[in-house]
Amino acid sequence: MSEIVTLDTVKPGEKATVVSIDGERDIKKRINEMGLTRGSVVEVERVAPLGDPLDIKVRGYRLSLRKEEASKVAVEKL
Numbered sequence: 001m002s003e004i005v006t007l008d009t010v011k012p013g014e015k016a017t018v019v020s021i022d023g024e025r026d027i028k029k030r031i032n033e034m035g036l037t038r039g040s041v042v043e044v045e046r047v048a049p050l051g052d053p054l055d056i057k058v059r060g061y062r063l064s065l066r067k068e069e070a071s072k073v074a075v076e077k078l
Helices: 025-033
Strands: 004-006 015-021 041-047 054-058 061-065 073-077
Touching: 015 025
Parallel strands: none
Antiparallel strands: 004 073, 015 041, 015 073, 041 054, 054 061
16 A cells, blocks of 8 residues: 655655645745656655755756755655
């Protein structure tokens, strides 16, 4: 059974599929423009010592997301 969580709870080395993005329209648009769209596979590469930011890999490139942004992204762990 698959587990739906927010991206900020995914540990380094784990992969997940984006299910939905929550939040205001501006936040959703910004996250979508970064390549985090529904169905895309993300891999968390590194989490900074205090949990902010998260370094992720999506669509072949690397991104840094604030923990607050990552908490808006619902994912299904693979």
